[in-house]
């Protein structure tokens with residue numbers, strides 16, 4: 074297949090050298106980028122959420138901005154605002170940090186709802202409205218937001234209804250022992266000069282070979298992934314999975330009454346697009362059920378709203394998705 078794919082795989086290797094033991098996170102970030110979507114990353118402190126996003130931004134030519142969400146942030150701190158310019162005696166629009174190709178919205182649940190909404194609206198509309206005027210965001214526009222699940226004091230939950238605007242809701246797991254050793258090796262190497270260390274030398278060679286991707290290349294790859302074929306059988310399977318979130322009792326009696334709202338058509342579209350991207354990344358020109366399963370958790374976990382009873386029983390959307398995967402027959 075194309076050399077665009079080679080370049081994306083090169084980017085993947087580059088990220089894997091920088092963020093170790095988080096292959097799943099890296100792949101999901103690349104899928105988000107290729108699907109021109111946005112991702113919400115959730116994980117405990119210190120799991121390299123910020124580092125992963127910053128490294129991706131550095132590996133892609135284009136403007137990067139970081140917004141640290143705090144309780145006193147204002148919507149205009151994100152979108153920008155009209156400011157008075159004394160020299161001309163006129164108001165001029167001054168762009169906010171959302172006008173970038175890659176935006177890191179760090180600790181998004183630390184700012185109140187009106188601020189979160191300003192960003193979520195920009196994500197959905199691909200534009201910002203200020204003073205009755207619309208301002209287009211760049212063609213390559215990807216927001217990656219982070220939130221930390223263990224702190225609840227002084228945080229504001231993202232509005233459930235607007236979570237749909239995130240293509241993926243990625244949960245980051247703790248690295249295993251082998252990865253922890255690699256992290257130590259990597260960070261020690263980053264802390265002191267490399268010296269004669271062979272591993273460091275190899276990494277440096279890899280880095281010298283690695284050239285940041287151009288925006289045009291990513292836009293072209295976003296088009297190329299759309300060419301991947303989804304068979305009728307695979308499409309039926311995909312749609313069945315979505316239907317099962319809306320009428321779970323039809324598929325498994327155990328889930329009767331567990332779901333208040335099932336997934337929206339946005340989820341269907343996301344599942345279609347992201348499974349194509351999985352196939353493309355693996356060098357296939359057709360989608361398999363495994364491609365669909367590989368992204369289904371990250372696409373559905375924030376789009377299924379559980380019933381109050383199910384929540385009270387401690388059921389999670391991940392458990393529901395697992396049950397649905399078991400209940401819907403493979404094509």
Ligand SMILES: Nc1ncnc2c1ncn2[C@@H]1O[C@H](COP(=O)(O)OP(=O)(O)OP(=O)(O)O)[C@@H](O)[C@H]1O
Pocket residue numbers: 091092093094095116117118119120121122123124125221248256259260
């Ligand atoms: N998998 C990893 N690979 C490489 N470095 C890592 C990895 N995990 C953690 N680190 C190191 O741990 C430190 C913390 O990472 P980072 O600041 O990105 O975490 P975070 O998830 O954003 O944390 P917080 O939720 O507190 O903001 C960084 O210095 C990074 O180098």
Ligand SMILES: [Mg+2]
Pocket residue numbers: 122123124179219
């Ligand atoms: Mg961070």
